Amino acid sequence: MSTRSRHLLAGTSTVIAAVVSLSGCAQKSASGDGAIRVTASDSACEVSKAEFPAGHLTLDVENTGSKVTEVYVLFPDDRIAAERENIGPGTKTSITAELQGGDYEISCKPGMKGDGIRRKVTATGQNAAAKRSPEADAAVAAYRSYVLEQAQETLPKAKAFADAVKAGDLEAARKLYAPSRIGWERTEPVAESFGDIDPRIDVREDGLEAGQDPAKDWTGWHRLEKALWQDGKIGDWEKELADQLMTDLNAWGTRVGTAEITPTSMANGAKELLDEVSRNKITGEEDRYSHTDLVDFKGNLEGAQKTYELLKPVAAKNAPQLVKDLDGQFVALTALLDKYRSGTSGYEYASYDKVDEPQRKELSDGVNALAEPLSKLAAAVVK
Numbered sequence: 001m002s003t004r005s006r007h008l009l010a011g012t013s014t015v016i017a018a019v020v021s022l023s024g025c026a027q028k029s030a031s032g033d034g035a036i037r038v039t040a041s042d043s044a045c046e047v048s049k050a051e052f053p054a055g056h057l058t059l060d061v062e063n064t065g066s067k068v069t070e071v072y073v074l075f076p077d078d079r080i081a082a083e084r085e086n087i088g089p090g091t092k093t094s095i096t097a098e099l100q101g102g103d104y105e106i107s108c109k110p111g112m113k114g115d116g117i118r119r120k121v122t123a124t125g126q127n128a129a130a131k132r133s134p135e136a137d138a139a140v141a142a143y144r145s146y147v148l149e150q151a152q153e154t155l156p157k158a159k160a161f162a163d164a165v166k167a168g169d170l171e172a173a174r175k176l177y178a179p180s181r182i183g184w185e186r187t188e189p190v191a192e193s194f195g196d197i198d199p200r201i202d203v204r205e206d207g208l209e210a211g212q213d214p215a216k217d218w219t220g221w222h223r224l225e226k227a228l229w230q231d232g233k234i235g236d237w238e239k240e241l242a243d244q245l246m247t248d249l250n251a252w253g254t255r256v257g258t259a260e261i262t263p264t265s266m267a268n269g270a271k272e273l274l275d276e277v278s279r280n281k282i283t284g285e286e287d288r289y290s291h292t293d294l295v296d297f298k299g300n301l302e303g304a305q306k307t308y309e310l311l312k313p314v315a316a317k318n319a320p321q322l323v324k325d326l327d328g329q330f331v332a333l334t335a336l337l338d339k340y341r342s343g344t345s346g347y348e349y350a351s352y353d354k355v356d357e358p359q360r361k362e363l364s365d366g367v368n369a370l371a372e373p374l375s376k377l378a379a380a381v382v383k
């Protein structure tokens with residue numbers, strides 16, 4: 001789970017396109033007015049324009065501070081329209097966003113904590129994005145069906161896991177934990193758009209906000225993971241948490257179909273899934289008690305590849321070389337991950353604590369090799 005999810009508000013979320021360019025080069029917005037410059041420091045968030053035309057635009061971000069920062073474009077109710085996390089000191093990057101006309105805030109978060117330093121901005125007029133092609137419409141419709149399908153497949157697997165916890169069956173619960181998460185991991189960017197649900201389902205202990213008590217405020221999969229592997233016991237509180245997990249997942253399953261999906265939000269989501277692998281799975285932070293990180297890795301990779309395959313007919317028209325590069329990199333990373341398979345089901349992998357540092361470096365290099373061309377997919381589908 002990314003830290004940004006903890007700051008979203010309840011309600012139907014809108015997934016607006018935001019794609020990060022790894023090159024950090026300035027891009028031109030669809031309006032033709034050029035990029036908006038955002039200078040983030042430890043104590044300030046400077047924005048070159050407070051008003052700009054709606055549509056596709058680019059934020060050129062520079063972190064001049066000493067802390068890692070995040071930059072967000074926020075709706076008035078704190079839903080996220082666009083974002084970029086983990087911007088290191090002295091680093092420049094670009095964020096391409098698709099915005100409807102309306103009021104927003106740009107927030108810089110030095111240290112990646114709190115509400116951030118905010119500046120009010122306005123997108124004027126209507127959305128200037130070009131009308132979608134039939135291929136793009138087909139991709140959006142197919143992806144919506146895929147997201148709904150993943151939610152429907154997740155719920156019975158999660159219920160089996162929750163039932164094992166409630167029965168006090170430690171071994172069965174351990175066996176069912178990782179499979180119960182696969183559908184969520186495949187569609188994590190959409191899942192995270194429901195900010196009131198994601199922090200209850202997928203937050204890690206170190207992701208709790210200041211003032212939250214792990215003993216009573218920490219819920220979801222990872223809280224149960226800690227009980228099953230580190231504590232080695234299931235108590236009455238864990239059984240209550242299993243019921244709460246199912247309540248939250250059922251709410252997710254009901255609401256996931258309401259997320260707004262665009263070709264660019266799909267492309268951005270695919271890249272975000274690779275970022276999740278890089279930040280949380282390669283480091284071993286995600287499933288730190290069960291060491292089932294490679295199963296989550298597989299889910300993230302499958303979700304990214306499914307999204308890419310749906311967008312491929314659009315991207316192939318605009319960027320055929322990019323499509324060729326992505327085809328090769330998806331094959332290469334899948335083959336690399338398959339080296340760690342330990343069973344025949346497709347979702348049985350080596351315990352991540354048995355993967356040594358050189359092997360982790362190899363996996364990280366493979367993820368980075370795919371992430372670089374994948375970061376260009378959103379630009380390719382809006383040409």
